[in-house]
Amino acid sequence: MEYRYLGNSGLKVSELCLGTWTFGHDKSIRSIGYDTAKPIIDHAIDSGINFFDTADVYSNGESELILGKAISSFKRENLIISTKLRFLASYPKRDVILSGLSRKQVIERCDASLKRLGTDYIDVYMLHGFDRNTPLEETLRALNDLVRQGKVRYTGCSNFSAWQVIKGLWISDKQNLEKFITLELYYSLAAREIEFEMVPLCLDQGMGIMVWSPLGGGFFSGKYHKGQPRPKDSRREDVNNPIMQGLPIDEEKGFDIIDKLEKIAKNHNKTVAQTAINYILHKQAVSSVIIGVRKSEQLEDNLGSVGWTMTKEEIQELDEISMPAIIYPYWHQKLTENQ
Numbered sequence: 574m575e576y577r578y579l580g581n582s583g584l585k586v587s588e589l590c591l592g593t594w595t596f597g598h599d600k601s602i603r604s605i606g607y608d609t610a611k612p613i614i615d616h617a618i619d620s621g622i623n624f625f626d627t628a629d630v631y632s633n634g635e636s637e638l639i640l641g642k643a644i645s646s647f648k649r650e651n652l653i654i655s656t657k658l659r660f661l662a663s664y665p666k667r668d669v670i671l672s673g674l675s676r677k678q679v680i681e682r683c684d685a686s687l688k689r690l691g692t693d694y695i696d697v698y699m700l701h702g703f704d705r706n707t708p709l710e711e712t713l714r715a716l717n718d719l720v721r722q723g724k725v726r727y728t729g730c731s732n733f734s735a736w737q738v739i740k741g742l743w744i745s746d747k748q749n750l751e752k753f754i755t756l757e758l759y760y761s762l763a764a765r766e767i768e769f770e771m772v773p774l775c776l777d778q779g780m781g782i783m784v785w786s787p788l789g790g791g792f793f794s795g796k797y798h799k800g801q802p803r804p805k806d807s808r809r810e811d812v813n814n815p816i817m818q819g820l821p822i823d824e825e826k827g828f829d830i831i832d833k834l835e836k837i838a839k840n841h842n843k844t845v846a847q848t849a850i851n852y853i854l855h856k857q858a859v860s861s862v863i864i865g866v867r868k869s870e871q872l873e874d875n876l877g878s879v880g881w882t883m884t885k886e887e888i889q890e891l892d893e894i895s896m897p898a899i900i901y902p903y904w905h906q907k908l909t910e911n912q
Contacts, residue, residue: 574621574879581755581779582727584696586653587877588854590624591872592865596639597632604632605867607639612817613872614643620876626783626863627755628657628701641691643724649692655783657683657688657731657757658702658802674704679715683724684868699729699757703737710744717750720852729783731757735770742778755781755860762830762895763789763822769903772858780908781860782832787853788846793825795845799828823890826895833848833894843877850878 576585591614597604612624625644627636637656644652646837656680661672663674672678683698698719719725730738730753738756745752756775758767760782760879767782775782788794831845838848853862864875883891 576623577860578781579697579727579783580685580775580781582752582754582781583709584653584727586624588861589654589675589875590626590848590861590863591622592785592863593625593627593640594631595867596627597635599635600630603867604636607642609867610639611643613866613869614640616869616872618644618647618871623651624653624655624861626655627658627690628700629682629689630657630660630701634685634689637686637689641689645691653696654690654692654891655699655729655757656685656686656695657698657699657701659704661689663716667781674712676711676715679712680719683719683796687724694724694726696726697729697755698725698727699731699755702732703734705731708750709737709741710712711748713741713744714748717745720751727751727754729753729755729757729780731783732759733787735774738771738774738778744841746910749895753780755783757785757863759786759820760784760853760856760859761787761789761793762834762852763792763827764820765895765897768856768897769900772856775858780858782858784819784853784859784862787850787862787864789822789827791850792822792824793845793849797828797831799831830895833890837883838889839882843881844878846874846876846912848880848883850875850884851881852888854878855883855888884888 576590577588578584579586595602595604596610598606606638625640627640659672659674683695686695687693698716704712713714716725716728720728728751730741733756738753743750744750756771758771760767772782834845834848838845850862850864853859867871
């Protein structure tokens with residue numbers, strides 16, 4: 574396991590991050606309980622993973638509870654915890670359902686996350702999405718106060734558009750507030766759109782990318798093959814999982830990518846999933862790739878994505894076969910870049 578700086582901060586995180594969306598009792602995603610999650614977390618730590626990503630919305634906070642309980646026997650200073658706030662989440666003993674990024678919610682939800690995680694600080698506190706109903710300045714000032722109080726070490730955002738990130742960085746710079754150090758984004762061989770704006774933005778502004786769903790909602794897990802029956806036990810085929818159902822995949826192109834992945838994987842005695850994750854780990858600005866599992870065998874397979882390197886030719890082949898259509902103004906810039 575290698576460790577990378579998260580953006581231009583001094584925080585070093587493992588190149589693989591264990592995501593905990595699958596922890597809890599959320600029937601819509603067939604999540605797992607503590608007894609199953611605990612050995613997975615132990616295995617991850619023993620394998621060199623020091624980075625864990627969760628959110629207060631995952632199983633209405635139960636994911637945080639499970640993670641906090643599972644890591645309580647380890648030295649806190651050796652682990653990096655990232656959690657997020659923004660979307661609907663109900664809290665124990667409270668009838669109010671909260672959503673958004675107002676000052677009130679940022680402060681109260683941070684305190685609630687700290688309690689569930691069983692810790693007195695969060696390493697990376699992230700905005701899970703943009704809130705158009707709350708001034709961004711209000712949110713950033715609340716985050717800044719949390720850092721000053723020692724409850725949060727670093728801040729970041731997820732699923733923002735480029736203009737929203739830049740606006741946040743500008744406000745922070747103008748008012749001397751803590752700046753985002755990381756941006757959590759959907760990125761896979763089936764979804765490389767972030768390379769148009771988000772990757773250049775992060776390179777320019779010194780932000781590290783945390784990647785979610787590097788296997789395209791399980792499409793590159795090795796379970797899907799052209800012309801063969803689709804796996805019934807996969808998240809992508811779960812009709813009760815609107816997020817997985819909503820991940821856009823051009824399956825005709827996707828199966829061509831899988832064919833290429835299988836050939837490259839065979840060259841290195843690796844699996845399709847390991848090769849797909851390894852490809853994302855080679856991309857610019859990526860600090861850590863989040864892996865989500867329900868079984869120890871899945872974690873073991875994902876761990877095989879690190880510690881080896883594809884050839885330049887193999888990376889180029891995957892680049893070419895997965896290249897997204899170039900949108901305006903980028904095709905125009907390409908045409909005129911030498912003028």
